[in-house]
Amino acid sequence: MxxxxxxxxxxxxxxxxxxxxxxxxxxxxxxxxxxxxxxxxxxxxxxxxxxxxxxxxxxxxxxxxxxxxxxxxxxxxxxxxxxxxxxxxxxxxxxxxxxxxxxxxxxxxxxxxxxxxxxxxxxxxxxxxxxxxxxxxxxxxxxxxxxxxxxxxxxxxxxxxxxxxxxxxxxxxLPGPRRPVEPDDPDRQRPKARAELGAIGRPLLMAVGSLEPHRGYDVLLDATRAWRRLDPVPLVVIAGEGSLRAALQQRIEEEELPVRLIGRREDVPELLAAADLALLPSRWEARSVLAQEALLARVPLVATAVGGIPELVGDAAELVPYGDARALADAVVRLLGDPERRERMREKGVRQAATWPxxxxxxxxxxxxxxxxxxxxxxx
The missing domain is CATH 3.40.50.2000 (Glycogen Phosphorylase B;)
Structure with a gap:
């Protein structure tokens, strides 16, 4: 410049x-x-x-x-x-x-x-x-x-x-590099990151954000019940800290949910690039950093149709109503079972990201x- x-x-x-x-x-x-x-x-x-x-x-x-x-x-x-x-x-x-x-x-x-x-x-x-x-x-x-x-x-x-x-x-x-991940990038799946998170041989679903009520993680935990019948069972990893940490952890343990809370992380882009899907279940979002990073990393996104999300992602994400655990669960199951649809979403994501300032x-x-x-x- x-x-x-x-x-x-x-x-x-x-x-x-x-x-x-x-x-x-x-x-x-x-x-x-x-x-x-x-x-x-x-x-x-x-x-x-x-x-x-x-x-x-x-x-x-x-x-x-x-x-x-x-x-x-x-x-x-x-x-x-x-x-x-x-x-x-x-x-x-x-x-x-x-x-x-x-x-x-x-x-x-x-x-x-x-x-x-x-x-x-x-x-x-x-x-x-x-x-x-x-x-x-x-x-x-x-x-x-x-x-x-x-x-x-x-x-x-x-x-x-x-x-x-x-x-x-x-x-x-979104500050920083704007280069989308290439489809044949050898680091795309990042085996080391998946191994660290415990997602070897199973789908990895990634959510990022503070552990606060407006993030909708209670709904996300409800949705994970439906994924327990899948084989293999997807692992949900949530990166972030907040006031709900203890309550969410208690639910995960008591209900034996396939969810890990990993706290605040500095390597979120790397972890996100290793994921099969990104999840954004919030009650409200403006110009979500997670949504932008997911599309740039060619990671299919399932998000709630709230705030600025529809305007930001267009048709490049699966949008569901806030608070509807069944809709969230069904969208994830559909995407995990449809590799061609996931690939179409990756391509749409790259095109959508090109429209951002x-x-x-x-x-x-x-x-x-x-x-x-x-x-x-x-x-x-």
Missing amino acids: TPVSSPSSHGQSPLRTVQVLGGGNAASSAHVRSLAAGLVARGVKVTVCAPFEADHAYDFTGVGAGHVHVPRSSDPVSVAALRAACANADLVHAHGLHASFRTVLALSGRRVRTPLVVTWHDRAHAEGARAQLLRLLERRVAKAATVVLGTTSALVDRARRTGARDARLAAVA TEDETVAQVLSIYDELTQPQPLL
Whole structure:
């Protein structure tokens, strides 16, 4: 990529932007790193406000951005640190609900209004009173933002319903290599990974995501009962950690289900490439990283038709209703018994992945929005 200067209203001075992350989940943190790298290459000055551990994990400074430590909490110290970091910014871009809310607090009361772009990468998940609080935060952020960017059409619609004056679709690229796995790749089945997981001589079904209620793993465990009659019995492997770990493990042991919980892993792409099928049983997903990685790895995907999933995968996955264990089980049984259909899905997946935006395209779209918001307004 050839560095180019961003057109701006600031003469020869580079556009000064601040990117704000909260704790930053893996997808949003990787996006901010990719965005920072692309903006810096185009002559934009970038400062990333995030906890120390986020910079350590994603190395924002390594791509040419500045880094300011801002803790996750919304206490006065964090807000004051963020306010100071944004003092000379031409534009501020916050990622995720909690980071966006802190940014709204930090920018409030300023004499000169700084454009605030907010990206909603996903919905915040909570139950009961906390869910009500999150809805109030969403409304406050949506109304205060100059522009809300949603990574899926469903999130754009949600932002508009919540009070955003300007909400737009801005699909986020999956950072990293975009080379699909070749059909004859000798590493495709990764025998070592399958042996480690205990899937020698049996189908391997892979799910990835936090062990939290919205992931739908209770439904997945229900579905595995139907697969026990298959010969050989498929093994379901779930990579992730969360509050439901103990409860899920107890069910697996008590019901003798063919499921393994392997915790948080750094080698998910390699494990996924070794799988026969990928499973995504969630109650809600935005622009699912697992779905994208599965299609790129030529792994047939069975997913719930929720949130941004249908828009993301098109006809390149088997989609089932959320909460329907029988539909999930039947879809898996059909695919395992139909090698030709699995191969068609692999080919469809590669074609679908080719329609997703690249990192360069994502950066270019965001930069065009920045330029729009920082150009001087004509006098009437």
